[in-house]
Amino acid sequence: xxxxxxxxxxxxxxxxxxxxMAICLYYxxxxxxxxxxxxxFGTALGNQTMNVLVAAGVYIIYGFLWEHYRLIDNIEMNVMxxxxxxxxxxxxxxWVHRWGHHINIMWAAHSPHHSAEEMNFFVAVRASVTxxxxxxxxxxxxxxxxxxxxxxxxxxxxxxxxxxxxHTELIPKLWRWIExxxxxxxxxxxxxxxxxxxLDKNFGEFLILWDKFFGTYAEEEExxxxxxxxxxxxxxxxxxNFHYYKLLWKDAMxxxxxxxxxxxxxxxxxxxxxxxxxxxxxxxVTKQNQVRFHSTMFTGAKPYLMLHxxxxxxxxxxxxxxxxxxSTLERWIGSFLLWFMIVNxxxxxxxxxxxxxxxxxxxxxxxxxxxxxxxxxxxxxFNLAWISTAIVSGCWAFxxxxxxxxxNQHRSAFMGNNLISEKL
Numbered sequence: 001x002x003x004x005x006x007x008x009x010x011x012x013x014x015x016x017x018x019x020x021m022a023i024c025l026y027y028x029x030x031x032x033x034x035x036x037x038x039x040x041f042g043t044a045l046g047n048q049t050m051n052v053l054v055a056a057g058v059y060i061i062y063g064f065l066w067e068h069y070r071l072i073d074n075i076e077m078n079v080m081x082x083x084x085x086x087x088x089x090x091x092x093x094x095w096v097h098r099w100g101h102h103i104n105i106m107w108a109a110h111s112p113h114h115s116a117e118e119m120n121f122f123v124a125v126r127a128s129v130t131x132x133x134x135x136x137x138x139x140x141x142x143x144x145x146x147x148x149x150x151x152x153x154x155x156x157x158x159x160x161x162x163x164x165x166x167h168t169e170l171i172p173k174l175w176r177w178i179e180x181x182x183x184x185x186x187x188x189x190x191x192x193x194x195x196x197x198x199l200d201k202n203f204g205e206f207l208i209l210w211d212k213f214f215g216t217y218a219e220e221e222e223x224x225x226x227x228x229x230x231x232x233x234x235x236x237x238x239x240x241n242f243h244y245y246k247l248l249w250k251d252a253m254x255x256x257x258x259x260x261x262x263x264x265x266x267x268x269x270x271x272x273x274x275x276x277x278x279x280x281x282x283x284x285v286t287k288q289n290q291v292r293f294h295s296t297m298f299t300g301a302k303p304y305l306m307l308h309x310x311x312x313x314x315x316x317x318x319x320x321x322x323x324x325x326x327s328t329l330e331r332w333i334g335s336f337l338l339w340f341m342i343v344n345x346x347x348x349x350x351x352x353x354x355x356x357x358x359x360x361x362x363x364x365x366x367x368x369x370x371x372x373x374x375x376x377x378x379x380x381x382f383n384l385a386w387i388s389t390a391i392v393s394g395c396w397a398f399x400x401x402x403x404x405x406x407x408n409q410h411r412s413a414f415m416g417n418n419l420i421s422e423k424l
Contacts (some may be wrong), residue, residue, distance in 0.1 A: 005157030042342030044125035062149035072146030124167035
């Protein structure tokens with residue numbers, strides 16, 4: 001892998017996340033909740049492993065189309081062609097984004113981003129692992145025009161980074177001419193709203209003009225209620241990413257007709273197979289009746305998670321950076337361990353009984369992996385850092401997570417004994 005735009009964008013995104021956190025802290029703005037921020041960031045780390053796979057697919061499939069079917073040779077990436085490619089990506093993405101809110105299988109891919117219940121830069125990086133794959137099913141016409149696959153892939157990354165800045169409540173409405181032409185944080189807050197008047201509006205990422213041309217524009221007026229109907233209600237990144245797929249799969253299995261088991265994936269949202277009861281009408285969620293998801297964490301979870309967010313960033317950069325010394329196999333193993341890590345974060349935040357055992361296993365396996373792939377002596381500075389982190393983390397988990405698991409088990413056993421006594 002010779003190039004990955006996300007290896008350069010990721011540190012910038014992290015820097016702006018830290019900046020937004022500092023501003024919110026300084027001005028006492030309650031725009032960022034710890035648990036959702038961790039879940040969003042974990043989902044982002046996991047998604048970066050998917051970008052490696054997408055890059056490989058783009059270079060192979062798009063490369064074949066560009067090599068054999070391009071209409072224009074040698075499109076150099078000067079200023080004019082840069083702007084044309086950006087507009088091409090933005091126009092295609094408008095329609096992909098719009099279809100993503102209307103077609104079941106595409107909403108399944110896109111909905112993890114919308115299941116966030118607040119609006120900040122952490123939400124910007126809460127991306128679906130399957131949406132990247134779906135998006136690149138549609139950008140191929142740009143290769144036929146003659147744009148090189150490497151330029152298309154890079155531009156989609158730049159386009160995504162532009163949209164990063166839309167996800168904030170810190171920036172109010174901007175000057176009128178900017179709001180008329182470009183997508184702004186105000187426009188995108190509307191897009192993330194569950195308010196009935198805001199549903200399926202403002203799909204543009206760079207230009208809001210597409211929405212004005214095609215009748216999907218809405219102005220930010222009343223306060224936005226963030227989230228989605230029928231949310232996953234968990235911090236687990238696997239459940240977040242595959243929540244709506246699971247719902248579709250259940251309906252497909254329950255559908256009496258075989259054709260409906262296939263059709264449901266490609267039908268509009270709300271469509272029901274014959275023989276299944278209709279869905280009840282949606283009741284609008286408002287600021288007054290919204291119940292945002294929250295869970296009880298293990299004691300000592302916050303400092304532990306903050307430490308491992310840093311180690312997760314290090315691991316991500318080893319996986320995605322072109323200059324990483326890791327081989328392809330090592331990147332795949334690292335990707336698995338990164339997913340292991342972020343799933344365990346959800347276990348910590350939801351006080352899961354399985355967490356202690358899986359976290360100890362993860363710490364040991366990850367430490368051994370880094371020592372083996374480092375290619376250095378066992379006691380070099382890098383290896384010592386990972387070994388020290390694993391030892392401290394293991395002691396922390398043993399003291400906080402194991403004791404509470406045992407307490408929960410004792411509490412359950414005590415309650416069970418009481419119930420038996422009452423029945424006797």
